Amino acid sequence: MxxxxxxxxxxxxxxxxxxxFGAATNQSPIPQAYxxxxxxxxxxxxxxxxxxxxxxxxxxxxxxxxxxxxxFTGDNLVFHTKQxxxxxxxxxxxxxxxxxxxxxxxxxEGDDYYIWGTTHDVPPQSMVVEVVEAGLLIVKQxxxxxxxxxxxxxxxxxxxxxxIDDNHWGLxxxxxxxxxxxxxxxxxxxxxxxxxxxxxxxxxxxxxLLLIVPQASTAWLHSIxxxxxxxxxxxxxxxxxxxxxxxxxxxxxxxxxxxAVGGYSAIDGATVITQDHRLxxxxxxxxxxxxxxPVEQLMVTEPIEGNTLELLDATKIGGTRHLxxxxxxxxxxxxxxxxxxxxxxxxxxxxxxxxxxxHAHRIDVLLM
Numbered sequence: 001m002x003x004x005x006x007x008x009x010x011x012x013x014x015x016x017x018x019x020x021f022g023a024a025t026n027q028s029p030i031p032q033a034y035x036x037x038x039x040x041x042x043x044x045x046x047x048x049x050x051x052x053x054x055x056x057x058x059x060x061x062x063x064x065x066x067x068x069x070x071x072f073t074g075d076n077l078v079f080h081t082k083q084x085x086x087x088x089x090x091x092x093x094x095x096x097x098x099x100x101x102x103x104x105x106x107x108x109e110g111d112d113y114y115i116w117g118t119t120h121d122v123p124p125q126s127m128v129v130e131v132v133e134a135g136l137l138i139v140k141q142x143x144x145x146x147x148x149x150x151x152x153x154x155x156x157x158x159x160x161x162x163x164i165d166d167n168h169w170g171l172x173x174x175x176x177x178x179x180x181x182x183x184x185x186x187x188x189x190x191x192x193x194x195x196x197x198x199x200x201x202x203x204x205x206x207x208x209l210l211l212i213v214p215q216a217s218t219a220w221l222h223s224i225x226x227x228x229x230x231x232x233x234x235x236x237x238x239x240x241x242x243x244x245x246x247x248x249x250x251x252x253x254x255x256x257x258x259x260a261v262g263g264y265s266a267i268d269g270a271t272v273i274t275q276d277h278r279l280x281x282x283x284x285x286x287x288x289x290x291x292x293x294p295v296e297q298l299m300v301t302e303p304i305e306g307n308t309l310e311l312l313d314a315t316k317i318g319g320t321r322h323l324x325x326x327x328x329x330x331x332x333x334x335x336x337x338x339x340x341x342x343x344x345x346x347x348x349x350x351x352x353x354x355x356x357x358x359h360a361h362r363i364d365v366l367l368m
Contacts, residue, residue, distance in 0.1 A: 005046035013154060013161045014042040016305070017127075017139055020153055020163075024125050024141065036067050036127045043085065043113050044106060044129050045137060045156065051090035052131045061094035063131040066103040066122050073105060076119035085113035094131075103128065127153075138368050143183040149192075151183035155365050162365050163305040174361060175336055175350045181366040182303065193254065193277060194338075198367060200262025201340040208265035209286075209321045211328060212336040215274040223292075223331045225285035230267075232279045265340070270324065286324035288331065295323075295330035298349075298358040304365060317360060318347070325349045326358050 005011065018038045036044070044065055051061055070078050083089045085106055096118060097104055105116045122128060128140040128150065139154040155162045164182070176191035177198065194212070201208040213220040221228075257277065264282035265271045272280040288294060295314045301307060314326050318341065325337035326349055333351040340346050346364040351357075 005042050007042075007046040007049045009156050009159050009161050010042045010045035010049065013156065013163065014038045014045065016163050017041045017154055021125065021127055021141065030123070030125055034068065034072060034123070034126070040067060040108065040113070041127070041139075044127070045139075047085050047087055047090060047113075048129045048131050048137055049135065049156070051087035051094070052134050052137065054087060054091045056091045056094055059095075060134055061091050061131060062098050062133075063090055063094045064097055064103040065090075065106050065129045066119065067106050067127045067129075068119070068123050069107045070105055070116050070119075072123050073119040074121040076105065076117055076121065078117040079115070082109075082114040082116050085115055089115055090131075122150075132368065149183070151181065152366050152368060155368060164365065165303055165305045165307065174359070175348055177336075177338075177348060178303065178361055178363060178366075181363060190275075190277070193258070195367075196258045197261055197273075198338060198340070198346060198363075200258050201265045201338065202344065202346060202367065203262055204266045205342060205344075206266045207319075207321060207342045208262075208338075208340040209270040209325055210261070210265055210338045211270050211272045211284075211286075211325075212275055212338070213272060213280070213332065214334050215276045215278065220272065220328075220332050220335060222289040223286060223328050224270075224272075224281075225287045228281050228284050230264075230283040231281050270328075286328050288327055292331040295326045295358060298326055298360055299352070299355060300360045300362065302362040302365065312360075314358075322347060322360075326360065329358050 015038045018036055018041050021035055044067060048063065048065060051063060070076055093104060101120055103119055103122060105119050106113055107116055122142045124142050126142055130138045130140060132138060135158045137156045138152055140150040140152055143149045143151045152164050154164060177194040180191040180195050197210060201210060261271060261273060261279060267283045269283035269285055271282040272284055274280060297311055298314055298317060300310045300312055314323060317323065317326060321339045325339050329335060329337050329349045329351055337349040344364060345362065346367055348361040348363055350359050352359040
Protein backbone atom coordinates (compact mmCIF):
# COMPACT_ATOMS: atom_id res chain seq x y z
CA MET A 1 0.00 0.00 0.00
CA UNK A 2 1.31 3.43 -0.89
CA UNK A 3 1.94 5.91 1.88
CA UNK A 4 -0.72 8.48 2.72
CA UNK A 5 -0.52 11.54 0.40
CA UNK A 6 0.61 14.72 2.15
CA UNK A 7 0.32 17.37 -0.59
CA UNK A 8 -2.69 19.39 0.56
CA UNK A 9 -3.43 21.01 -2.82
CA UNK A 10 -3.72 17.56 -4.40
CA UNK A 11 -6.32 16.55 -1.85
CA UNK A 12 -8.29 19.76 -2.34
CA UNK A 13 -8.45 19.55 -6.13
CA UNK A 14 -8.51 15.79 -6.79
CA UNK A 15 -12.31 15.45 -6.83
CA UNK A 16 -12.68 18.29 -9.36
CA UNK A 17 -10.08 16.78 -11.69
CA UNK A 18 -11.61 13.31 -11.36
CA UNK A 19 -15.03 14.76 -12.19
CA UNK A 20 -13.58 16.39 -15.30
CA PHE A 21 -12.16 13.13 -16.64
CA GLY A 22 -15.35 11.29 -15.74
CA ALA A 23 -17.41 13.78 -17.73
CA ALA A 24 -14.95 13.82 -20.64
CA THR A 25 -15.14 10.06 -21.08
CA ASN A 26 -18.95 9.86 -21.02
CA GLN A 27 -18.98 10.42 -24.78
CA SER A 28 -16.05 8.12 -25.55
CA PRO A 29 -15.54 4.34 -25.55
CA ILE A 30 -12.93 4.50 -22.76
CA PRO A 31 -13.47 1.62 -20.27
CA GLN A 32 -14.48 2.79 -16.79
CA ALA A 33 -11.34 1.24 -15.28
CA TYR A 34 -9.16 3.66 -17.23
CA UNK A 35 -10.83 6.77 -15.81
CA UNK A 36 -8.82 8.18 -12.87
CA UNK A 37 -10.81 8.45 -9.64
CA UNK A 38 -10.19 10.86 -6.78
CA UNK A 39 -7.69 8.56 -5.05
CA UNK A 40 -5.73 8.06 -8.27
CA UNK A 41 -5.58 11.77 -9.04
CA UNK A 42 -4.35 12.56 -5.54
CA UNK A 43 -1.74 9.79 -5.61
CA UNK A 44 -0.22 10.94 -8.92
CA UNK A 45 -0.21 14.61 -7.94
CA UNK A 46 1.31 13.88 -4.55
CA UNK A 47 4.16 11.78 -5.95
CA UNK A 48 4.83 14.27 -8.76
CA UNK A 49 4.85 17.27 -6.41
CA UNK A 50 7.36 15.84 -3.94
CA UNK A 51 9.51 14.58 -6.82
CA UNK A 52 9.56 18.11 -8.27
CA UNK A 53 11.23 19.43 -5.10
CA UNK A 54 14.15 16.99 -5.38
CA UNK A 55 17.17 17.05 -7.65
CA UNK A 56 18.97 14.36 -9.62
CA UNK A 57 22.71 15.06 -9.94
CA UNK A 58 22.03 18.78 -9.54
CA UNK A 59 19.20 18.89 -12.12
CA UNK A 60 15.59 19.70 -11.34
CA UNK A 61 13.45 16.85 -12.70
CA UNK A 62 11.11 17.42 -15.63
CA UNK A 63 8.70 14.52 -15.71
CA UNK A 64 5.55 13.53 -17.58
CA UNK A 65 3.28 10.80 -16.18
CA UNK A 66 0.30 9.17 -17.88
CA UNK A 67 -2.29 7.06 -16.08
CA UNK A 68 -2.81 4.18 -18.49
CA UNK A 69 -2.31 0.43 -18.55
CA UNK A 70 0.52 -0.82 -20.80
CA UNK A 71 -1.89 -2.85 -22.94
CA PHE A 72 -3.92 0.30 -23.59
CA THR A 73 -0.96 2.18 -25.07
CA GLY A 74 1.28 1.67 -28.07
CA ASP A 75 4.90 2.44 -28.91
CA ASN A 76 5.96 1.66 -25.36
CA LEU A 77 8.85 0.07 -23.48
CA VAL A 78 7.83 -2.09 -20.51
CA PHE A 79 10.15 -2.65 -17.56
CA HIS A 80 10.84 -6.26 -16.61
CA THR A 81 10.40 -5.24 -12.97
CA LYS A 82 7.74 -2.69 -12.11
CA GLN A 83 8.75 0.24 -9.89
CA UNK A 84 6.58 1.60 -7.08
CA UNK A 85 5.21 5.08 -7.67
CA UNK A 86 7.36 7.12 -5.29
CA UNK A 87 9.10 10.51 -5.57
CA UNK A 88 12.44 8.69 -5.40
CA UNK A 89 11.71 6.48 -8.42
CA UNK A 90 10.23 9.37 -10.39
CA UNK A 91 13.37 11.46 -9.90
CA UNK A 92 15.64 8.54 -10.80
CA UNK A 93 13.72 7.88 -14.02
CA UNK A 94 13.20 11.54 -14.96
CA UNK A 95 16.21 11.78 -17.35
CA UNK A 96 14.52 9.16 -19.56
CA UNK A 97 11.44 11.34 -20.15
CA UNK A 98 12.96 14.81 -20.35
CA UNK A 99 12.30 14.99 -24.11
CA UNK A 100 8.80 16.08 -25.22
CA UNK A 101 6.42 13.32 -26.20
CA UNK A 102 7.64 10.57 -23.88
CA UNK A 103 5.86 9.70 -20.64
CA UNK A 104 6.24 7.39 -17.66
CA UNK A 105 3.31 4.96 -17.62
CA UNK A 106 1.49 4.60 -14.29
CA UNK A 107 -1.02 1.90 -13.41
CA UNK A 108 -2.72 0.33 -10.41
CA GLU A 109 -2.34 -3.23 -9.17
CA GLY A 110 -4.39 -4.00 -6.10
CA ASP A 111 -3.80 -1.05 -3.79
CA ASP A 112 -0.42 -0.12 -5.24
CA TYR A 113 0.41 2.34 -8.00
CA TYR A 114 3.47 1.43 -10.01
CA ILE A 115 5.60 2.68 -12.91
CA TRP A 116 5.47 0.09 -15.68
CA GLY A 117 7.67 1.73 -18.34
CA THR A 118 7.64 4.52 -20.91
CA THR A 119 5.33 5.33 -23.80
CA HIS A 120 5.03 7.77 -26.69
CA ASP A 121 1.37 6.89 -27.25
CA VAL A 122 -1.11 8.48 -24.85
CA PRO A 123 -4.67 7.13 -25.19
CA PRO A 124 -7.38 9.75 -25.86
CA GLN A 125 -8.82 11.43 -22.74
CA SER A 126 -6.09 9.93 -20.54
CA MET A 127 -4.79 11.89 -17.56
CA VAL A 128 -1.26 13.27 -17.90
CA VAL A 129 0.64 15.00 -15.08
CA GLU A 130 3.60 17.13 -16.15
CA VAL A 131 6.28 18.39 -13.77
CA VAL A 132 7.42 21.73 -15.22
CA GLU A 133 9.63 22.98 -12.40
CA ALA A 134 9.88 22.78 -8.62
CA GLY A 135 6.34 22.89 -7.23
CA LEU A 136 4.67 23.51 -10.62
CA LEU A 137 2.44 20.74 -11.99
CA ILE A 138 0.11 20.74 -14.99
CA VAL A 139 -2.68 18.21 -15.41
CA LYS A 140 -3.43 17.57 -19.09
CA GLN A 141 -5.48 15.28 -21.26
CA UNK A 142 -5.01 14.01 -24.78
CA UNK A 143 -7.61 15.66 -27.00
CA UNK A 144 -9.39 13.32 -29.40
CA UNK A 145 -8.23 10.37 -31.48
CA UNK A 146 -6.91 12.11 -34.56
CA UNK A 147 -4.53 14.60 -32.95
CA UNK A 148 -1.54 14.52 -30.67
CA UNK A 149 -2.72 17.72 -29.05
CA UNK A 150 -3.02 18.07 -25.28
CA UNK A 151 -5.25 20.50 -23.43
CA UNK A 152 -4.68 21.75 -19.90
CA UNK A 153 -7.10 20.67 -17.19
CA UNK A 154 -5.52 22.23 -14.09
CA UNK A 155 -2.38 24.01 -12.94
CA UNK A 156 -0.97 23.58 -9.42
CA UNK A 157 1.79 25.91 -8.30
CA UNK A 158 2.60 25.07 -4.70
CA UNK A 159 -0.67 25.65 -2.85
CA UNK A 160 -2.16 27.73 -5.68
CA UNK A 161 -4.79 25.85 -7.69
CA UNK A 162 -6.25 26.83 -11.05
CA UNK A 163 -8.79 24.51 -12.66
CA ILE A 164 -9.58 25.30 -16.29
CA ASP A 165 -13.21 26.17 -17.01
CA ASP A 166 -14.04 25.52 -20.67
CA ASN A 167 -17.64 26.65 -20.15
CA HIS A 168 -16.92 30.12 -18.83
CA TRP A 169 -19.30 32.88 -19.87
CA GLY A 170 -18.44 35.20 -22.72
CA LEU A 171 -17.04 32.41 -24.90
CA UNK A 172 -19.54 33.05 -27.69
CA UNK A 173 -17.62 36.10 -28.94
CA UNK A 174 -14.18 35.02 -27.76
CA UNK A 175 -11.31 34.63 -30.24
CA UNK A 176 -10.78 31.28 -31.93
CA UNK A 177 -7.39 30.79 -30.27
CA UNK A 178 -9.19 30.39 -26.95
CA UNK A 179 -11.43 27.65 -28.37
CA UNK A 180 -8.37 25.90 -29.76
CA UNK A 181 -6.55 25.94 -26.42
CA UNK A 182 -9.65 24.68 -24.62
CA UNK A 183 -10.11 21.88 -27.16
CA UNK A 184 -13.61 22.96 -28.15
CA UNK A 185 -15.24 21.61 -31.34
CA UNK A 186 -15.35 24.94 -33.17
CA UNK A 187 -11.59 25.28 -33.37
CA UNK A 188 -10.01 25.71 -36.82
CA UNK A 189 -6.54 24.93 -38.11
CA UNK A 190 -5.84 28.65 -38.44
CA UNK A 191 -6.62 29.04 -34.74
CA UNK A 192 -4.14 26.28 -33.97
CA UNK A 193 -1.54 28.28 -35.88
CA UNK A 194 -2.24 31.28 -33.63
CA UNK A 195 -1.42 29.02 -30.69
CA UNK A 196 1.97 28.33 -32.29
CA UNK A 197 2.54 32.07 -32.74
CA UNK A 198 1.68 32.58 -29.07
CA UNK A 199 4.20 29.95 -27.95
CA UNK A 200 6.88 31.46 -30.20
CA UNK A 201 6.24 34.92 -28.74
CA UNK A 202 6.69 33.63 -25.20
CA UNK A 203 9.80 31.62 -25.98
CA UNK A 204 12.32 34.48 -26.17
CA UNK A 205 11.13 36.00 -22.88
CA UNK A 206 11.59 39.62 -24.00
CA UNK A 207 7.92 40.51 -24.20
CA UNK A 208 6.04 40.87 -27.48
CA LEU A 209 3.02 42.41 -29.19
CA LEU A 210 1.41 40.72 -32.21
CA LEU A 211 -1.40 42.35 -34.19
CA ILE A 212 -3.62 40.21 -36.45
CA VAL A 213 -5.47 42.33 -39.01
CA PRO A 214 -7.91 41.56 -41.87
CA GLN A 215 -6.34 40.68 -45.19
CA ALA A 216 -6.68 43.15 -48.09
CA SER A 217 -7.23 46.03 -45.67
CA THR A 218 -5.07 49.03 -44.86
CA ALA A 219 -7.29 50.42 -42.09
CA TRP A 220 -4.82 49.18 -39.48
CA LEU A 221 -2.30 51.77 -40.68
CA HIS A 222 -4.46 54.49 -39.11
CA SER A 223 -3.38 53.10 -35.73
CA ILE A 224 0.34 52.96 -36.52
CA UNK A 225 2.95 55.73 -36.24
CA UNK A 226 4.42 56.72 -39.65
CA UNK A 227 6.81 55.95 -41.10
CA UNK A 228 6.85 52.21 -40.50
CA UNK A 229 10.53 51.32 -40.61
CA UNK A 230 10.15 47.59 -41.20
CA UNK A 231 7.55 46.85 -43.86
CA UNK A 232 7.63 43.38 -45.39
CA UNK A 233 6.70 41.99 -48.79
CA UNK A 234 3.70 39.87 -47.71
CA UNK A 235 4.26 36.13 -47.97
CA UNK A 236 1.14 34.00 -48.04
CA UNK A 237 0.93 31.08 -45.64
CA UNK A 238 -2.25 29.06 -45.94
CA UNK A 239 -2.78 26.24 -43.49
CA UNK A 240 -2.61 22.59 -44.62
CA UNK A 241 -6.11 21.18 -44.93
CA UNK A 242 -7.88 24.51 -45.44
CA UNK A 243 -10.13 25.17 -48.43
CA UNK A 244 -7.13 26.14 -50.57
CA UNK A 245 -5.61 22.68 -50.19
CA UNK A 246 -3.93 22.77 -53.58
CA UNK A 247 -1.98 25.88 -52.62
CA UNK A 248 -1.43 24.98 -48.98
CA UNK A 249 1.92 25.85 -47.51
CA UNK A 250 4.05 22.83 -46.48
CA UNK A 251 4.21 22.24 -42.74
CA UNK A 252 7.96 22.92 -42.75
CA UNK A 253 7.45 26.35 -44.28
CA UNK A 254 4.76 27.16 -41.73
CA UNK A 255 7.14 26.18 -38.94
CA UNK A 256 9.75 28.55 -40.36
CA UNK A 257 7.19 31.35 -40.54
CA UNK A 258 6.12 30.77 -36.94
CA UNK A 259 9.77 30.90 -35.87
CA ALA A 260 10.32 34.06 -37.93
CA VAL A 261 7.32 35.83 -36.41
CA GLY A 262 8.50 34.76 -32.96
CA GLY A 263 11.93 36.22 -33.68
CA TYR A 264 10.63 39.50 -35.11
CA SER A 265 8.30 39.88 -32.12
CA ALA A 266 11.35 40.22 -29.86
CA ILE A 267 12.14 43.56 -31.55
CA ASP A 268 10.71 46.63 -29.83
CA GLY A 269 7.32 47.52 -31.29
CA ALA A 270 4.47 45.47 -32.73
CA THR A 271 4.65 42.67 -35.28
CA VAL A 272 1.74 42.75 -37.74
CA ILE A 273 0.32 39.77 -39.64
CA THR A 274 -2.90 39.26 -41.58
CA GLN A 275 -5.65 36.82 -40.66
CA ASP A 276 -4.40 34.57 -43.47
CA HIS A 277 -0.94 34.70 -41.88
CA ARG A 278 1.00 37.12 -44.09
CA LEU A 279 3.76 38.99 -42.29
CA UNK A 280 3.24 42.72 -42.95
CA UNK A 281 5.55 44.59 -40.59
CA UNK A 282 7.54 44.46 -37.38
CA UNK A 283 8.89 47.07 -34.99
CA UNK A 284 5.72 49.12 -35.57
CA UNK A 285 4.62 51.72 -33.02
CA UNK A 286 0.94 51.74 -32.09
CA UNK A 287 -0.91 55.06 -31.76
CA UNK A 288 -4.56 56.01 -31.40
CA UNK A 289 -6.36 56.37 -34.71
CA UNK A 290 -7.42 59.95 -35.53
CA UNK A 291 -10.92 58.52 -36.08
CA UNK A 292 -11.22 56.97 -32.60
CA UNK A 293 -11.48 57.93 -28.95
CA PRO A 294 -9.00 56.79 -26.27
CA VAL A 295 -9.86 53.43 -24.75
CA GLU A 296 -11.06 54.05 -21.21
CA GLN A 297 -12.28 50.75 -19.81
CA LEU A 298 -12.07 47.08 -20.72
CA MET A 299 -13.14 43.78 -19.27
CA VAL A 300 -10.71 41.08 -18.19
CA THR A 301 -11.36 37.36 -17.81
CA GLU A 302 -9.34 34.20 -17.24
CA PRO A 303 -10.72 30.76 -18.21
CA ILE A 304 -10.49 29.23 -14.74
CA GLU A 305 -13.16 28.08 -12.30
CA GLY A 306 -14.31 30.80 -9.95
CA ASN A 307 -13.14 33.62 -12.19
CA THR A 308 -15.47 36.60 -12.48
CA LEU A 309 -15.55 39.33 -15.07
CA GLU A 310 -13.42 42.27 -13.99
CA LEU A 311 -13.82 45.78 -15.34
CA LEU A 312 -10.55 47.71 -15.36
CA ASP A 313 -9.40 51.17 -16.27
CA ALA A 314 -7.33 50.74 -19.43
CA THR A 315 -4.27 52.24 -17.74
CA LYS A 316 -4.31 49.44 -15.14
CA ILE A 317 -4.32 46.47 -17.50
CA GLY A 318 -0.52 46.21 -17.56
CA GLY A 319 2.44 47.87 -19.26
CA THR A 320 2.74 49.87 -22.46
CA ARG A 321 2.25 46.81 -24.68
CA HIS A 322 -1.07 46.01 -23.00
CA LEU A 323 -2.32 49.58 -23.33
CA UNK A 324 -1.21 49.69 -26.98
CA UNK A 325 -2.99 46.40 -27.67
CA UNK A 326 -6.20 47.60 -26.00
CA UNK A 327 -6.15 50.87 -27.95
CA UNK A 328 -5.46 49.08 -31.24
CA UNK A 329 -8.39 46.68 -30.82
CA UNK A 330 -10.59 49.55 -29.66
CA UNK A 331 -9.76 51.34 -32.93
CA UNK A 332 -9.61 48.30 -35.24
CA UNK A 333 -12.50 46.19 -34.02
CA UNK A 334 -12.12 43.46 -36.61
CA UNK A 335 -8.54 42.83 -35.45
CA UNK A 336 -6.90 40.82 -32.68
CA UNK A 337 -3.92 41.66 -30.47
CA UNK A 338 -1.77 39.26 -28.45
CA UNK A 339 0.67 40.35 -25.74
CA UNK A 340 3.38 38.21 -24.16
CA UNK A 341 4.85 39.68 -20.99
CA UNK A 342 8.38 39.14 -19.74
CA UNK A 343 7.00 37.43 -16.63
CA UNK A 344 5.30 34.75 -18.76
CA UNK A 345 1.74 36.06 -18.67
CA UNK A 346 -0.12 36.11 -21.98
CA UNK A 347 -3.18 38.17 -22.93
CA UNK A 348 -5.36 38.14 -26.04
CA UNK A 349 -7.34 41.30 -26.80
CA UNK A 350 -10.49 41.20 -28.92
CA UNK A 351 -13.55 43.36 -29.43
CA UNK A 352 -16.74 42.12 -27.76
CA UNK A 353 -19.83 43.02 -29.78
CA UNK A 354 -21.96 41.78 -26.92
CA UNK A 355 -20.44 44.10 -24.32
CA UNK A 356 -19.34 46.85 -26.71
CA UNK A 357 -15.85 47.06 -25.28
CA UNK A 358 -12.38 45.52 -25.49
CA HIS A 359 -12.17 42.06 -23.91
CA ALA A 360 -8.80 41.00 -22.48
CA HIS A 361 -8.44 37.22 -22.15
CA ARG A 362 -5.60 36.14 -19.85
CA ILE A 363 -4.64 32.72 -21.20
CA ASP A 364 -1.13 31.97 -19.93
CA VAL A 365 -2.63 29.15 -17.83
CA LEU A 366 -3.57 27.45 -21.13
CA LEU A 367 -0.14 27.84 -22.76
CA MET A 368 1.95 26.10 -20.11
